Structures are given as structure tokens and as C-alpha cells.
Amino acid sequence: MNGHTNDHMNDHMNGHTNSHTHGLTNGHMDEPNGEHPYRLMNSNELKSSHQIIPQGKQIHEKDMLKNNILTISQGRKKDEELYFIENIINLNFLWVCDPVMGDNGRLYVDERVVESYKKAIEYVDIITPNQYETELLCGIKINEEKDVIKCLDVLLHKGVKIVIITSVNYNFDKDHLFLYVSFFNNKNKIVYFKYKILKIHFNCFGSGDLFSCLLLSFIVKQKGNILHIISKVLNIVQVIFKHFICISLVNTFVSSV
Numbered sequence: 001m002n003g004h005t006n007d008h009m010n011d012h013m014n015g016h017t018n019s020h021t022h023g024l025t026n027g028h029m030d031e032p033n034g035e036h037p038y039r040l041m042n043s044n045e046l047k048s049s050h051q052i053i054p055q056g057k058q059i060h061e062k063d064m065l066k067n068n069i070l071t072i073s074q075g076r077k078k079d080e081e082l083y084f085i086e087n088i089i090n091l092n093f094l095w096v097c098d099p100v101m102g103d104n105g106r107l108y109v110d111e112r113v114v115e116s117y118k119k120a121i122e123y124v125d126i127i128t129p130n131q132y133e134t135e136l137l138c139g140i141k142i143n144e145e146k147d148v149i150k151c152l153d154v155l156l157h158k159g160v161k162i163v164i165i166t167s168v169n170y171n172f173d174k175d176h177l178f179l180y181v182s183f184f185n186n187k188n189k190i191v192y193f194k195y196k197i198l199k200i201h202f203n204c205f206g207s208g209d210l211f212s213c214l215l216l217s218f219i220v221k222q223k224g225n226i227l228h229i230i231s232k233v234l235n236i237v238q239v240i241f242k243h244f245i246c247i248s249l250v251n252t253f254v255s256s257v
Contacts, residue, residue: 094219097124098212101133122159126219128212131168142168149192152182156190162226164215166208175199181230193227197234200241211237 099117102108114136121127121137131142138151148168155163161183168178179195214233222229 094126094216095124096126096128096212096216096219098128098208099133099137100208101129101136103130103132103208105132107136121155124160126162126164126215127155127160128164128166128208128215130166130208134165144170145194148178148180152180152192153190156182156184164230166211179230179234181226183226195230195234197238200238207237207241210240 097117097120100108101114101117107114118137129137134140134148134151134155135142138154140147140151140154142148142151148165151165152163163180163182165180168180170178175198177197177199179197180192181195182190182192185191211233214236215229218229218232219226
């Protein structure tokens with residue numbers, strides 16, 4: 001792969017990744033007059049996942065990915081659903097929430113599930129919605145980057161410690177996806193980062209699930225800077241899906257012979 005992460009922000013990863021990371025300062029990445037309105041963040045402005053997540057929440061092997069909880073429980077009574085969430089909070093888990101609700105403008109679940117996720121957000125440590133799920137949670141349609149920034153702000157002010165919007169599509173760039181991550185830095189100011197990822201023009205299902213699982217695994221096993229972790233995860237996801245595409249194409253060719 002030909003891309004690389006920015007040396008000033010992320011350590012160079014083993015191997016290369018098709019993602020580039022930029023730090024945003026004003027939530028707007030247009031380039032008026034040829035100038036870049038973003039700057040790279042200094043290392044003292046970055047925090048590890050341990051620093052961002054409250055000290056009371058221990059990150060170790062017992063921690064779990066709370067994925068699709070409310071979707072699974074949509075057929076249960078409301079009291080049982082809330083009891084399930086309260087148990088998670090009381091057990092003091094690190095809650096990485098992948099709010100599986102839909103994609104590409106299509107809702108997969110009952111609308112009541114969306115409302116349940118909105119209520120549960122304040123308890124979540126890390127949330128990893130895609131673009132459509134972010135729009136559902138925030139009530140904001142994403143058309144340009146300033147809309148993404150609004151959504152990041154909404155989720156952080158609701159209590160989420162780290163917000164990662166995993167895949168944003170823009171009409172002006174058909175060849176890339178954009179991942180955004182945001183959190184409060186050690187000066188208690190919101191910082192935003194954007195990863196520009198080469199788009200794979202192939203239907204790859206489960207990419208969000210894979211991303212969330214790998215993210216939690218790296219947080220538990222390696223800890224350290226959340227931006228480094230995301231870069232590694234993106235690199236792995238890209239490699240896996242490129243192999244998947246190669247295998248699919250080979251199988252298609254063999255079947256047609």
C-alpha cells in the first residue's frame with residue numbers, strides 16, 4: 001500500500017496504511033486561498049485511552065465490547081432493557097458501543113432502538129457509529145465536514161469520552177472515506193482528527209464490526225495513544241478486506257471457468 005500516517009502525529013506503523021491523519025482546529029477542512037486551516041497536534045496535546053477514560057474504569061481482559069445490546073433487546077420489555085444497561089454501568093465495564101442501527105440511509109432496527117441508544121449515550125466510553133448512525137443519534141444530516149464537527153460536539157457533550165465516526169462519504173470525493181475521532185484534550189478542549197482512507201469499491205460487509213472489535217482488542221492489550229491504535233486498526237482492516245477481495249475474485253474466476 002502506498003499511503004502512510006503523518007510522522008508528526010503518529011509513529012510510523014509497521015507496514016503502510018492507506019489512511020492519512022490530520023488534526024483539525026476549527027472543524028473545517030476546506031482550503032481557502034490555498035491555505036490549510038488545520039495544524040498538527042503536539043504530543044503534549046494527545047492523551048492515551050487511559051487518560052481519557054475515567055480512572056475508575058479499569059481496562060483489562062475482563063472488559064467487553066458492548067455491541068448491539070439494544071438491538072438484541074428490542075423485543076424485550078423496556079424495564080428489562082434498562083436493567084441490562086444498568087448492570088453494565090454498575091459492573092464498571094469499559095463500554096465500547098457500536099450502535100448497530102443501519103447504514104447508507106437504511107434503518108435496520110425498530111425506531112424505538114434509536115431512542116434507546118440516545119438515552120444510553122451518556123454512559124458510553126467509546127462510541128463507533130457510521131455516518132448514518134451518527135445522523136440518527138444526533139438528528140443532524142451530514143453533508144459536509146462542519147456537520148460532522150457538530151455531531152462530534154453533540155456526542156461528547158452528552159458524556160461520551162471518545163467519539164469515532166467510522167465512515168463518512170462526501171459527494172466531492174468518491175475515492176475516499178473519512179474517519180473522525182474526537183475527545184477532550186488535557187486542556188479540556190475538544191480536539192478533532194480526520195483519517196483519509198482509500199475507498200475499496202467492493203461490497204465488504206461487517207467492516208464496522210471488525211473495526212470495533214480490533215479497536216477494543218488493541219486498547220486492552222496495548223493501551224497507549226488512541227490515534228496510534230486507530231491507525232493500526234485501519235491498517236489491519238484494509239489488509240483483511242484486500243485479501244477478501246482477492247479471494248472473492250479468484251473464486252468468481254474459478255466458478256466461471
